[in-house]
Every structure is written in structure tokens, then in C-alpha cells.
Amino acid sequence: MYAFDFHRPATLRQANNLVGKVEDAKILAGGQTLLPTMKQRLASPAAVIDLSGVPELVGIEQKGRNLVIGAMTSHAEVASSALVRAALPGLAALAAGIGDPHVRHKGTIGGSIANNDPAADYPAGLLALGATIVTNRRKIPAGDFFTGMFSTALDEGEIITKVIVPTGAKFAYAKFRNPASRYAMVGVAVGKKGSSVVVAVTGAGSDGVFRWADAEAALGKRFNAKSLDGIKNPAAKELNSDIHASAEYRSHLIGVMARRAVTAATAK
Amino acid sequence: MAGTGIGARVMRKEDFRFITGKGNYTDDINRPGQAHAYFLRSPHAHAKIRKIDTAKAAAMPGVVAIFTGADIEADKVGGLICGWMIHSKDGTPMKAGAHPALAVGKVRYVGDHVAVVIAETLAEARDAAEAILVDYEPLKPVVDLASATKKGSPVIHDAAPDNQVYDWHLGDEAAVKAAFKKAKHVTKIDLVNNRLIPNAMEPRAAIGDYNSGEEAFTLYTTSQNPHVARLVLSAFIGIAPEHKLRVIAPDVGGGFGSKIFIYAEETICVWAAKKVGRPVKWVADRTEEFLAIAHGRDHLTHAEMAIDENGRILGLHVKTRANLGAYLSTFASSVPTYLYVPLLSGQYNIPAIYGEVEAVYTNTAPVDAYRGAGRPEATFVIERLMEVAARELGMDPAAFRKKNFIKSFPHQTPVIMCYDTGDYNASLAKAMEIHDVKGFARRKRESAKAGKLRGLGYSAYIEACGIAPSAAVGSLGAGVGLWESAEVRVNPVGTVEVLTGSHSHGQGHETTFAQLVAGRLGIPIENVAIVHGDTDKVQMGMGTYGSRSGAVGMSAIVKALDKVEAKAKKVASFVLEAAEADIDFKDGKFSVKGTDKSIDFASVALQAYVAHKFTGEQLEPGLKEGAFYDPTNFTFPSGVHIAEVEIDPDTGVTTIAKWTAVDDFGVIINPMIVEGQVHGGIAQGIGQALLEGAVYDANGQLLTASYMDYAMPRADDLPSFRVDHTTTPCLSNPLGIKGCGEAGAIAAPAAVMNAITDALGHENIAMPATPQAVWQAAQAGLARAAE
Amino acid sequence: MPKVSMTVNGKRVSADVEGRTLLVQFLREHQRLTGTHVGCDTSQCGACVVHVDGKAIKACTNLALSCEGANVTTIEGLANGTELHPMQAAFRTHHGLQCGFCTPGMIMAAIDMVNRLGYDLSEETIRHELEGNICRCTGYHNIVKAIQAGAAAMGGLKVAAE
Structure with a gap:
């Protein structure tokens, strides 16, 4: 790592002050992606503002028909939360499948979506659930939040404070892991609320998470894995190709994972 | 003593320090005043170095010194060597390009050493390294193994204008041609043996320390063979004479071959320690290990097998192209030659074998021995051929193997090896029974019901361990002898220290060697300490690789124990006032035949040192004996592994559903440790078959340079293994040991690929059989079936 | 600083x-x-x-x-003098280590696994939960056995203390 100045605010107000004041600062949430990137010297912020000392950013609450998850809530906390497991078991399962147990103890929902890694799991999940991202300044619907690979609607100095997730949806996430990194090589989240169906795909798109419109339309008519049988998988030319998986293989896996997600969402 | 002797499952003596965090690995050692080294590495696979400007970097905070190839040239530091001479078919010696520890004039792979920065902290060294300005003139790289020697290819070393290191052969070409003429059936196969990156969990590290008062160097290093490191650093690289260079290899976190070799980094650390007048410490990060540690395997092979009308093998012709990377690593040349072709007979009676190996340079990391070294490649060739041939002949693969097994011993193969003993039918029969091969058809049907493909594959492997005798390997080009040394020091109170030239880096020598000594001397195992890994303590040794420590290292201890016992009998004869010939030694007691007079081992030890019962003319005081043991033959562990896989055709995911291993390692000292070695070897073999593979792009950039892209076997990739044994004691060493360290890695890849091809119904898939590769192959198989 | x-x-x-x-x-x-x-x-x-x-x-x-x-x-x-933590003892008894380099992380991960999931751990659970720990020596076979036994021993210890 390159040298940097370190700040660890104790309140959200202090954090707000710091992001306005400190130049070239990176916000450190769980650090499970940022720190490895900095260790490899691929990122070199002049300062780091660590949010791990801000207790008001942690916690999970049920508010009306929504789950409200603090931005600094760890994957392990979401995975093991009785509230989440009761209201959205598919979301708990998604969180339980991020990284490994040690990473899940540190990695946070806010950090994950702020980074919007094209192979991250939460972006697909939150898209499919129609979540809203709350920052220190505004509320942003998930559909507007994820703007491309490693890119979000967040402005300079904007801090994610919580995520509002509507409950009552049929939801599941199916992931095919990269055999080496164990990140999603293809991950498909499927959410159905009322007659609206969202199918969000991560790991595969050349510009990050995306929605699969044809599948959404088919599943909107009948929410069953068989409904996908006549549907063409997303075109390979829009997908990533690397040493682990060609675009064609990823395209195929999207179909397989989507079916598995739908089956899981309709189970129980 | 029965509880700790040969054959007992003794818990490991070394474990306490490891499970309490008190191991002592090289990176755990810090020397007073030490500085830290960071290597600036080439970002290019192939480039001329026009100029290196270190001025700006030298002025950075904390920088102590910066050295480049010009500095080591000025100091006449010798180049790194390859210690095994191979001659081509035409009699010409292999073409070894110069291998300076820091690049001179040219870089030849991504990760090649361009400069070293020594600074107060590692972070400062790295900061400064980024400020070094290197003016490169990029050259076209040679990356593809198949086309490396094509006319017009860029030249990597002037010494090898066509990038060929050697074009070697072994066997009787005419006899093989005749065999193929007689053949009723010929099975042909093309194989890729994928390039692997060893990945011992402890990255390499080194600390060079120079004592100016005594003009003596100490090198702490992650080595499997500290004495060989000292020999090479002194005799060839010329850093210091042997008596002024102490090499310490403390606890070492795994090696698998990759820590045999003498690398640029430790060479530079020890040399630079004197230059800067401070200890110099270097610790590799994982990325550096990926880029610059010696890789393994990387063969392209075409093989043909001639078979007669009765299903008997007549002959074998194998043609292999081996990638040795950008420079010849320490033992690189021997791996695809003498450690490979002589094993191609496998467990089979093959009257004629001819092997041709062309070794080439490419702009990739050097390739050298990795667990099994040549023998996994040989087993992969012969065991894939056996399976494919059986399928082509419509024979059961087990029956085809049985028909061709060697059944009488000793057996002289047409390729050097003379197998002393074995019972190949026994291990096959036992493996088939334990595995419930009979139940496979039912299990396959059940898988099919669930939409899965199931396959079963055999691998009947042989390996050759304890490479020897020294005179024989010398005649084949080895630069060293391959004996081992031991010294048994009995203390006056009867405790024992055993100094061995073997090195333990996970194998548990501190336990197994102590079992041997405690059992033989009839003393508690707690009273035995095994000392290794320090050239100031152990005079000379050859180290640990090639599954040699049991067969060779322990045999040396047996020889030394023979001498200790003989001397102790003499002492006892004076104490007991009896003729030496009347002294018996059993269960830790010396007794006089036919009497009840006896004395225990500890008392004899004391008497040996107090020397009250004999005069100096009669007997030398003390009880300490050393021995060198040079084996008379290789040892030949063998066995049968059966892999059963289940494939999800929707995703291409292959699951190892069941694994059975029945090995014949001869006499086993500690079954618990031996089984652990087998488990680990199988895991590495499955890793090669399903997960691992180094990939370079066309520019010579390593795409698999971290665990993000190089798939290491994890716990959920593997099953539990069923491991069992048959035993035919080795005839060429006093303990009957054959060796076990590499067996799993040798056997497993062919077993997995035979099972996968069985499940798929065709042979068209290469290692690693990743989900993508298997999915594609499954689709192709389904399409073919539909036609 | x-x-x-x-x-x-x-x-x-x-x-x-x-x-x-x-x-x-x-x-x-x-x-x-x-x-x-x-x-x-x-x-x-x-x-x-x-x-x-x-x-x-x-x-x-x-x-x-x-x-x-x-x-x-x-x-x-973890250890109390020479008295090992049950998970340390289980790694030794079941030969759950060879070179010892990954071992401290394995043992710490194993104890955490027990803290989260209890004393009765299936082979499948253990293998899945070890996703974040790589061993190159053991093939995991004996690590899995050690963790299973160590977890049970931790449970026994707790029962004994109650």
C-alpha cells in the first residue's frame, strides 16, 4: 500500500464533515475489496475515512413492509438475521454466499454496492428486490443506482447510510462461482412482487449488473422455470469472456442459473 | 516401546509448536539491523534493457542501496546453474543460456529480476523500486510451446538459436518400429500436461547476514535442501567458500519441489548483506511466487501403443515437447528426461519403448520439478493410453491392465529401470473391492435418473523414488551424488540426537525418524531429537525431494545405528566383563548370552563417556557415529487409484463422488503420516485435473498470477478419500521402504481424466477439466450421441 | 504516526x-x-x-x-500453558497439519465455525465453511476430521463445565 492519512469518525455527522473536508479520500467500509486493491497498489487514495466506528450505520430493522439495513451491516449479520431470514430468506442466503466466513464478518452491504463490482452479488439482489439506497443526501432507487461496472449514481462526498428493501416478494439468487476467485462468474437474482418480475444478472455483463428483459416478460406471464424454455439466453456479445468462461458459456449459465433461482424462489 | 516403533501411528512431535503458533519460519526470523529487499521485476516477457536509471529511486526515503545486473557482473557473481547435463540424440550437450541473478542486457520473462532495492522498510523499498526508470526495448516473445522452435521465432538465448535446449531420446527405436509393424491394433493419443504453479502456502523468503569479523555469511532460507544451496552458492555462484557460508532452512511451509532450487532472490540477499553491511531480508508476496517460482509440468505429447491380437502390449512410442521456460532452473533438464521416459513402462510388460523429448525455451517462468516431477507426466501418458486402448478394444479397462501387468520380479524394463518387487494384481483387486466397482453400474443409473453423468477411471501408477545409485545417476548427467547422510549422537544420559541431511517441511521426519531410532535403541521416543536444516549442525546432506527421505535418509540412519550398536556392544562387553561376541542387544538392554547379567542403553551411554571400564588403547570413549548411505537401486512404489466422478451436464461441474487408493509403499513407518501424504498428493493431482493451470497470454503476461485466477483446490472441491495399502517390502534398502510423498499426485490426474472421459463417452477433453471445458465436451458428446 | x-x-x-x-x-x-x-x-x-x-x-x-x-x-x-485448546488438540490427534503454515488460520477458522454453528458439524458443512482457508499439504481430509472432533470436544468441555 501507499501511505495515506487515516480518519475514523465516531458519528455520521463527523463522517459527513470529513468527506466534505478531506481531499482525495476513500471511504472504508468493510475493506474486503478496497484493501486488497490498495495492497496491490491499484488504488492510492491520499486519505481513508473508516466508517467502522459509526454505530448508527449498523443494524437491521423492520419498518412497515420494508427491511431497513444499515450500510455498515456485515454480510454475516444479514445472513444470520432472524428478521431477514423470515421476511426474505433468499436475501439471507445471498448474503451467506458472499466471499467466505471471514470476509462476511467484515464486508458490508454499503461497501459492496458502493463499489458495484461487476461480480458482486448484492447489486443483482437489490435490483431484483426493487430496493432503495439511502445516502446522507437522498434516496436512490436501485434501478438508478447501478450505472455501470464499478460505477454508481453516488456523488463525491456522498455516503450510503442504509438500504431499504421491500418485503413480500418471491426472491432467490443463484450463483455459479468462478472456480478460482469464488466470485460470481454468473449470478442471477429473480424477484417477483405482484405481477412484476425482475431478473438481474451479475458476473456476466461486460458493463456490470443488468436486467434480462425477455426472461422478465416470460416469467411475468407465468412464474415457473419452464417459462424460460423458449427464451433465448442473453446474447454473448454483451457478455464477458475470460480465461474462466467464454461469453457463450456465460450466456448458457445465465439460463441455467435463472431457472435455478426461479425454482428456489417458488419453493417452500 | 511397541507403541512408538515402526508401524505405529505416533502423533507428531513437531505439531505442538505449529498448533500453538510457535513455528519458526524464515519470515518469523529477524536479524538486528536488518534491511528489506524488494525486487523490481520485468513487466515484459522479452525485452532488451537499454538503460536503468536508479538516481531518483536512490534518493527516496529509507533507501540503503540499489543494485542491478551491472553490479553483480562487476563483483563476478556467477550465474544460476542447471545441475544435470543432458545430451541430445546427436551427442551435443544441452544449450544452457546464461542465467544471471539480476538481468544483464535482456529480460526473458515477466517477473525476471531487473534490480533490487534495499531499504529500511519493505514499503520504502517498494516505493523506491517504482521510481527506477528502465528503458526497455520490447522484443517479440516466444510463448506458445508448440511453435517455439519454428523458423523465424525470436531467439531467447544466443546459445540456443532455435530455442531448443535439447532433443533427447531413450530406448530402442528399431525395436519399437518392429513392434508396431506386428501390431494388430494401435492406439494413438495426444495429451497436454498442463503447466502448474506449486503454491506451497509459505511464500519463499531469505535473510542474508554477513559477519565482517569472521568474514562469514549466514543465509536463512526456505529450502528443501540447504546443503545443496550452500554447495551451489559457494562452488558455482561463488558467493563464499563453503566453510564461510552457513545455510539454515528453519521450519519450511511446504515445498513440493519448488524449494529445491537455488533462486536469484536468496543469492542476492546473501551477496548484498556484505555489500550493505547489514542483514538483508526478502519475503515473496504471493504474486511474486506466481510470477517467478519454478513452475511444473507443461508437456505436449503424442503417444502410440502397439497391441497384438490377444490384447498384449507390444510397444510404446512417446514423443514429448517440454517447456523449460526462459532459463534452465536447477534440475530442470532432468525432469522431462530421466525422471520421465524411464517410467513409461508403468506397471506393464512392454517389450519395446522409445521416448523422444524435445525441450524448449519460452519467455515464461522457468519450469522444474513439482511434486512427482516427470513421473506424473509418465503415468498420465501410459494410464490414459491404457484406458483408451481398452475402450477401443472393447475390453474392460481393469482386465486389460491385468492382462499386461508385470507378474515376475525382478523385471528389467526397456528403459533403464529394474523393478525389484511388487504385486500389481493385489493392489488392483483390493482397490476394486474397496471401491465397490461392482456397484458402479447401479450408481451410474441413479445418477442418470438425476440427470447426471457418472464415470469411473483407474490409474495404476508406478513411481521411482530415491534416485540412485550415485554412480549411475552421475553417468546419466547428474552433477551431484544422490546419497544421504546421518549422524547419531548418543549423549551421556542416553538421550539421542540424530543429524540428518534430509529436510522436513511437512513430512513429519521429527516423528518418523525418531520412531526408527527409539524402536531400534529401545528408548522412549521423547528421548530422541531429529536435527536438520542447518549446515553448521549437519555436515552434508542432499535434502528432501523425490520421496527419498524414508528410503534414503532413514537408511543412512540405520547404517549409523548399526555402528552405534556395534560400538555400544563393545562398551557393554567391558562393563559386563564378557566377550563382545556374547553380548546381545534387545529392547534397550545389553545382556550376556546365557546369563542374567545386563545393562540398559542409557547406562552404556554413560559408560562410553566416563570411560572408566576400558582404556584408550582398548576403545575410544564416546558414542557417536555417522554414515553415508548410497542406495543400490531406485525404489518402486506403485498402486491403483480409482476415481468416480459425477458431472452436471447443465453446468459442466464435475464432482469427485468417490475415491479409492490402494498403494504399495513397502514397509510403512507411521501409517498416519503416510495416509496424510497420500491425501495431499491426491488433492494436488485432482487440482491438476480439474482446477489448476497456468495461463500466459500471447504477450507472455501471466493471467493466472493470483488466487483470483489460479484455482487452488479448496475443501469443498474434494471428497474424503479411502486409502489402503498392500505391502511388498522394497529389496534394495535395509528398512524395505519405498516412499510415499508423490504417489497421490502421480496417480490422480489420469484417474480423474479416465473417469471424466468414461462419463462423457469420448476422449476429447484436456486438463484442467474446468466446468467450461466439461460443459463444452458434454455438449459435443450429446451432439455426437444424437447423430 | x-x-x-x-x-x-x-x-x-x-x-x-x-x-x-x-x-x-x-x-x-x-x-x-x-x-x-x-x-x-x-x-x-x-x-x-x-x-x-x-x-x-x-x-x-x-x-x-x-x-x-x-x-x-x-x-x-488459545492454549493455557501446555494445556491445548480442544481444537488445537484435535488437529494434532487427527494429523490435521503437515507443514503447519496454514494451521493457525485453520484452527482460528474452526473455532469460529463452532462458535457460529455449534458442536455437531457435518463433513459437508465443514468443507463449505472452509472456503476461506487454503491448505496445500493435507488435501483437507484430516482437517475435516480434526474440526469435527474438535467441535465435539469443545461441546463436551462445555457440557462438563455446566
């Missing part, structure tokens, strides 16, 4: 560190607790796993300064 204070293995410790000092560097270089190892740069091998406030984390992917006031347990903090 900023100062960081924390409790390591029951002892209050503090040191002046850089912002970029990782917890693992603080432990190894400042506290000379070298049982916690570094095996990779990408947060995957798990050789550096320690417990922070009772949870297993990767000490190579946490800044020392982020651990201000935290309670850290390393492999050195």
Missing part, C-alpha cells in the same frame, strides 16, 4: 503505526506474534485468520487502526 491500542490475547498493547499498517503487520512485527501468517495478497488463503471481538477475520485485510479498542485473539492466545 498515530497510535493504536487494543487487547491482544488478554493483554493491553499499543504502538505507533502508519495508516497503512495492517493488523497482521501489527501482530507480527510490532507484537512479535508470528503465529499469524501471510500466504497471499488477495484475501483468499486464510493463513492470517484471527478473532476480532469474537469473530474470525482476515488480519491481512484489516487496518491496525481500524482495530482501536478491539479485543484480538491469535493462535498464541
Whole structure:
């Protein structure tokens, strides 16, 4: 790592002050992606503002028909939360499948979506659930939040404070892991609320998470894995190709994972 | 003593320090005043170095010194060597390009050493390294193994204008041609043996320390063979004479071959320690290990097998192209030659074998021995051929193997090896029974019901361990002898220290060697300490690789124990006032035949040192004996592994559903440790078959340079293994040991690929059989079936 | 340089560190607790796993300064003199280690697994939960056995204490 100045605010107000004041600062949430990137010297912020000392950013609450998850809530906390497991078991399962147990103890929902890694799991999940991202300044619907690979609607100095997730949806996430990194090589989240169906795909798109419109339309008519049988998988030319998986293989896996997600969402 | 002797499952003596965090690995050692080294590495696979400007970097905070190839040239530091001479078919010696520890004039792979920065902290060294300005003139790289020697290819070393290191052969070409003429059936196969990156969990590290008062160097290093490191650093690289260079290899976190070799980094650390007048410490990060540690395997092979009308093998012709990377690593040349072709007979009676190996340079990391070294490649060739041939002949693969097994011993193969003993039918029969091969058809049907493909594959492997005798390997080009040394020091109170030239880096020598000594001397195992890994303590040794420590290292201890016992009998004869010939030694007691007079081992030890019962003319005081043991033959562990896989055709995911291993390692000292070695070897073999593979792009950039892209076997990739044994004691060493360290890695890849091809119904898939590769192959198989 | 204070293995410790000092560097270089190892740069091998406030984390992917006031347990903090923690003892009994380099992280991960999932762990659970720990020597076979036995022993210990 390159040298940097370190700040660890104790309140959200202090954090707000710091992001306005400190130049070239990176916000450190769980650090499970940022720190490895900095260790490899691929990122070199002049300062780091660590949010791990801000207790008001942690916690999970049920508010009306929504789950409200603090931005600094760890994957392990979401995975093991009785509230989440009761209201959205598919979301708990998604969180339980991020990284490994040690990473899940540190990695946070806010950090994950702020980074919007094209192979991250939460972006697909939150898209499919129609979540809203709350920052220190505004509320942003998930559909507007994820703007491309490693890119979000967040402005300079904007801090994610919580995520509002509507409950009552049929939801599941199916992931095919990269055999080496164990990140999603293809991950498909499927959410159905009322007659609206969202199918969000991560790991595969050349510009990050995306929605699969044809599948959404088919599943909107009948929410069953068989409904996908006549549907063409997303075109390979829009997908990533690397040493682990060609675009064609990823395209195929999207179909397989989507079916598995739908089956899981309709189970129980 | 029965509880700790040969054959007992003794818990490991070394474990306490490891499970309490008190191991002592090289990176755990810090020397007073030490500085830290960071290597600036080439970002290019192939480039001329026009100029290196270190001025700006030298002025950075904390920088102590910066050295480049010009500095080591000025100091006449010798180049790194390859210690095994191979001659081509035409009699010409292999073409070894110069291998300076820091690049001179040219870089030849991504990760090649361009400069070293020594600074107060590692972070400062790295900061400064980024400020070094290197003016490169990029050259076209040679990356593809198949086309490396094509006319017009860029030249990597002037010494090898066509990038060929050697074009070697072994066997009787005419006899093989005749065999193929007689053949009723010929099975042909093309194989890729994928390039692997060893990945011992402890990255390499080194600390060079120079004592100016005594003009003596100490090198702490992650080595499997500290004495060989000292020999090479002194005799060839010329850093210091042997008596002024102490090499310490403390606890070492795994090696698998990759820590045999003498690398640029430790060479530079020890040399630079004197230059800067401070200890110099270097610790590799994982990325550096990926880029610059010696890789393994990387063969392209075409093989043909001639078979007669009765299903008997007549002959074998194998043609292999081996990638040795950008420079010849320490033992690189021997791996695809003498450690490979002589094993191609496998467990089979093959009257004629001819092997041709062309070794080439490419702009990739050097390739050298990795667990099994040549023998996994040989087993992969012969065991894939056996399976494919059986399928082509419509024979059961087990029956085809049985028909061709060697059944009488000793057996002289047409390729050097003379197998002393074995019972190949026994291990096959036992493996088939334990595995419930009979139940496979039912299990396959059940898988099919669930939409899965199931396959079963055999691998009947042989390996050759304890490479020897020294005179024989010398005649084949080895630069060293391959004996081992031991010294048994009995203390006056009867405790024992055993100094061995073997090195333990996970194998548990501190336990197994102590079992041997405690059992033989009839003393508690707690009273035995095994000392290794320090050239100031152990005079000379050859180290640990090639599954040699049991067969060779322990045999040396047996020889030394023979001498200790003989001397102790003499002492006892004076104490007991009896003729030496009347002294018996059993269960830790010396007794006089036919009497009840006896004395225990500890008392004899004391008497040996107090020397009250004999005069100096009669007997030398003390009880300490050393021995060198040079084996008379290789040892030949063998066995049968059966892999059963289940494939999800929707995703291409292959699951190892069941694994059975029945090995014949001869006499086993500690079954618990031996089984652990087998488990680990199988895991590495499955890793090669399903997960691992180094990939370079066309520019010579390593795409698999971290665990993000190089798939290491994890716990959920593997099953539990069923491991069992048959035993035919080795005839060429006093303990009957054959060796076990590499067996799993040798056997497993062919077993997995035979099972996968069985499940798929065709042979068209290469290692690693990743989900993508298997999915594609499954689709192709389904399409073919539909036609 | 900023100062960081924390409790390591029951002892209050503090040191002046850089912002970029990782917890693992603080432990190894400042506290000379070298049982916690570094095996990779990408947060995957798990050789550096320690417990922070009772949870297993990767000490190579946490800044020392982020651990201000935290309670850290390393492999050195498990045994009571020569009396081993049941998980340490199980690794020895079941030959769950060879070279020993991944072992501290494995043991810390195993205890965390028991803390989260209880004393009765299936082979499948253990293999799945070991996703963040890589071993190159053992093929995991005996690690799985050791963790299963160590978990049961921890449960027995708890029952005995009740």
C-alpha cells in the first residue's frame, strides 16, 4: 500500500464533515475489496475515512413492509438475521454466499454496492428486490443506482447510510462461482412482487449488473422455470469472456442459473 | 516401546509448536539491523534493457542501496546453474543460456529480476523500486510451446538459436518400429500436461547476514535442501567458500519441489548483506511466487501403443515437447528426461519403448520439478493410453491392465529401470473391492435418473523414488551424488540426537525418524531429537525431494545405528566383563548370552563417556557415529487409484463422488503420516485435473498470477478419500521402504481424466477439466450421441 | 504516526503505526506474534485468520487502526500453558497439519465455525465453511476430521463445565 492519512469518525455527522473536508479520500467500509486493491497498489487514495466506528450505520430493522439495513451491516449479520431470514430468506442466503466466513464478518452491504463490482452479488439482489439506497443526501432507487461496472449514481462526498428493501416478494439468487476467485462468474437474482418480475444478472455483463428483459416478460406471464424454455439466453456479445468462461458459456449459465433461482424462489 | 516403533501411528512431535503458533519460519526470523529487499521485476516477457536509471529511486526515503545486473557482473557473481547435463540424440550437450541473478542486457520473462532495492522498510523499498526508470526495448516473445522452435521465432538465448535446449531420446527405436509393424491394433493419443504453479502456502523468503569479523555469511532460507544451496552458492555462484557460508532452512511451509532450487532472490540477499553491511531480508508476496517460482509440468505429447491380437502390449512410442521456460532452473533438464521416459513402462510388460523429448525455451517462468516431477507426466501418458486402448478394444479397462501387468520380479524394463518387487494384481483387486466397482453400474443409473453423468477411471501408477545409485545417476548427467547422510549422537544420559541431511517441511521426519531410532535403541521416543536444516549442525546432506527421505535418509540412519550398536556392544562387553561376541542387544538392554547379567542403553551411554571400564588403547570413549548411505537401486512404489466422478451436464461441474487408493509403499513407518501424504498428493493431482493451470497470454503476461485466477483446490472441491495399502517390502534398502510423498499426485490426474472421459463417452477433453471445458465436451458428446 | 491500542490475547498493547499498517503487520512485527501468517495478497488463503471481538477475520485485510479498542485473539492466545485448546488438540490427534503454515488460520477458522454453528458439524458443512482457508499439504481430509472432533470436544468441555 501507499501511505495515506487515516480518519475514523465516531458519528455520521463527523463522517459527513470529513468527506466534505478531506481531499482525495476513500471511504472504508468493510475493506474486503478496497484493501486488497490498495495492497496491490491499484488504488492510492491520499486519505481513508473508516466508517467502522459509526454505530448508527449498523443494524437491521423492520419498518412497515420494508427491511431497513444499515450500510455498515456485515454480510454475516444479514445472513444470520432472524428478521431477514423470515421476511426474505433468499436475501439471507445471498448474503451467506458472499466471499467466505471471514470476509462476511467484515464486508458490508454499503461497501459492496458502493463499489458495484461487476461480480458482486448484492447489486443483482437489490435490483431484483426493487430496493432503495439511502445516502446522507437522498434516496436512490436501485434501478438508478447501478450505472455501470464499478460505477454508481453516488456523488463525491456522498455516503450510503442504509438500504431499504421491500418485503413480500418471491426472491432467490443463484450463483455459479468462478472456480478460482469464488466470485460470481454468473449470478442471477429473480424477484417477483405482484405481477412484476425482475431478473438481474451479475458476473456476466461486460458493463456490470443488468436486467434480462425477455426472461422478465416470460416469467411475468407465468412464474415457473419452464417459462424460460423458449427464451433465448442473453446474447454473448454483451457478455464477458475470460480465461474462466467464454461469453457463450456465460450466456448458457445465465439460463441455467435463472431457472435455478426461479425454482428456489417458488419453493417452500 | 511397541507403541512408538515402526508401524505405529505416533502423533507428531513437531505439531505442538505449529498448533500453538510457535513455528519458526524464515519470515518469523529477524536479524538486528536488518534491511528489506524488494525486487523490481520485468513487466515484459522479452525485452532488451537499454538503460536503468536508479538516481531518483536512490534518493527516496529509507533507501540503503540499489543494485542491478551491472553490479553483480562487476563483483563476478556467477550465474544460476542447471545441475544435470543432458545430451541430445546427436551427442551435443544441452544449450544452457546464461542465467544471471539480476538481468544483464535482456529480460526473458515477466517477473525476471531487473534490480533490487534495499531499504529500511519493505514499503520504502517498494516505493523506491517504482521510481527506477528502465528503458526497455520490447522484443517479440516466444510463448506458445508448440511453435517455439519454428523458423523465424525470436531467439531467447544466443546459445540456443532455435530455442531448443535439447532433443533427447531413450530406448530402442528399431525395436519399437518392429513392434508396431506386428501390431494388430494401435492406439494413438495426444495429451497436454498442463503447466502448474506449486503454491506451497509459505511464500519463499531469505535473510542474508554477513559477519565482517569472521568474514562469514549466514543465509536463512526456505529450502528443501540447504546443503545443496550452500554447495551451489559457494562452488558455482561463488558467493563464499563453503566453510564461510552457513545455510539454515528453519521450519519450511511446504515445498513440493519448488524449494529445491537455488533462486536469484536468496543469492542476492546473501551477496548484498556484505555489500550493505547489514542483514538483508526478502519475503515473496504471493504474486511474486506466481510470477517467478519454478513452475511444473507443461508437456505436449503424442503417444502410440502397439497391441497384438490377444490384447498384449507390444510397444510404446512417446514423443514429448517440454517447456523449460526462459532459463534452465536447477534440475530442470532432468525432469522431462530421466525422471520421465524411464517410467513409461508403468506397471506393464512392454517389450519395446522409445521416448523422444524435445525441450524448449519460452519467455515464461522457468519450469522444474513439482511434486512427482516427470513421473506424473509418465503415468498420465501410459494410464490414459491404457484406458483408451481398452475402450477401443472393447475390453474392460481393469482386465486389460491385468492382462499386461508385470507378474515376475525382478523385471528389467526397456528403459533403464529394474523393478525389484511388487504385486500389481493385489493392489488392483483390493482397490476394486474397496471401491465397490461392482456397484458402479447401479450408481451410474441413479445418477442418470438425476440427470447426471457418472464415470469411473483407474490409474495404476508406478513411481521411482530415491534416485540412485550415485554412480549411475552421475553417468546419466547428474552433477551431484544422490546419497544421504546421518549422524547419531548418543549423549551421556542416553538421550539421542540424530543429524540428518534430509529436510522436513511437512513430512513429519521429527516423528518418523525418531520412531526408527527409539524402536531400534529401545528408548522412549521423547528421548530422541531429529536435527536438520542447518549446515553448521549437519555436515552434508542432499535434502528432501523425490520421496527419498524414508528410503534414503532413514537408511543412512540405520547404517549409523548399526555402528552405534556395534560400538555400544563393545562398551557393554567391558562393563559386563564378557566377550563382545556374547553380548546381545534387545529392547534397550545389553545382556550376556546365557546369563542374567545386563545393562540398559542409557547406562552404556554413560559408560562410553566416563570411560572408566576400558582404556584408550582398548576403545575410544564416546558414542557417536555417522554414515553415508548410497542406495543400490531406485525404489518402486506403485498402486491403483480409482476415481468416480459425477458431472452436471447443465453446468459442466464435475464432482469427485468417490475415491479409492490402494498403494504399495513397502514397509510403512507411521501409517498416519503416510495416509496424510497420500491425501495431499491426491488433492494436488485432482487440482491438476480439474482446477489448476497456468495461463500466459500471447504477450507472455501471466493471467493466472493470483488466487483470483489460479484455482487452488479448496475443501469443498474434494471428497474424503479411502486409502489402503498392500505391502511388498522394497529389496534394495535395509528398512524395505519405498516412499510415499508423490504417489497421490502421480496417480490422480489420469484417474480423474479416465473417469471424466468414461462419463462423457469420448476422449476429447484436456486438463484442467474446468466446468467450461466439461460443459463444452458434454455438449459435443450429446451432439455426437444424437447423430 | 498515530497510535493504536487494543487487547491482544488478554493483554493491553499499543504502538505507533502508519495508516497503512495492517493488523497482521501489527501482530507480527510490532507484537512479535508470528503465529499469524501471510500466504497471499488477495484475501483468499486464510493463513492470517484471527478473532476480532469474537469473530474470525482476515488480519491481512484489516487496518491496525481500524482495530482501536478491539479485543484480538491469535493462535498464541488459545492454549493455557501446555494445556491445548480442544481444537488445537484435535488437529494434532487427527494429523490435521503437515507443514503447519496454514494451521493457525485453520484452527482460528474452526473455532469460529463452532462458535457460529455449534458442536455437531457435518463433513459437508465443514468443507463449505472452509472456503476461506487454503491448505496445500493435507488435501483437507484430516482437517475435516480434526474440526469435527474438535467441535465435539469443545461441546463436551462445555457440557462438563455446566
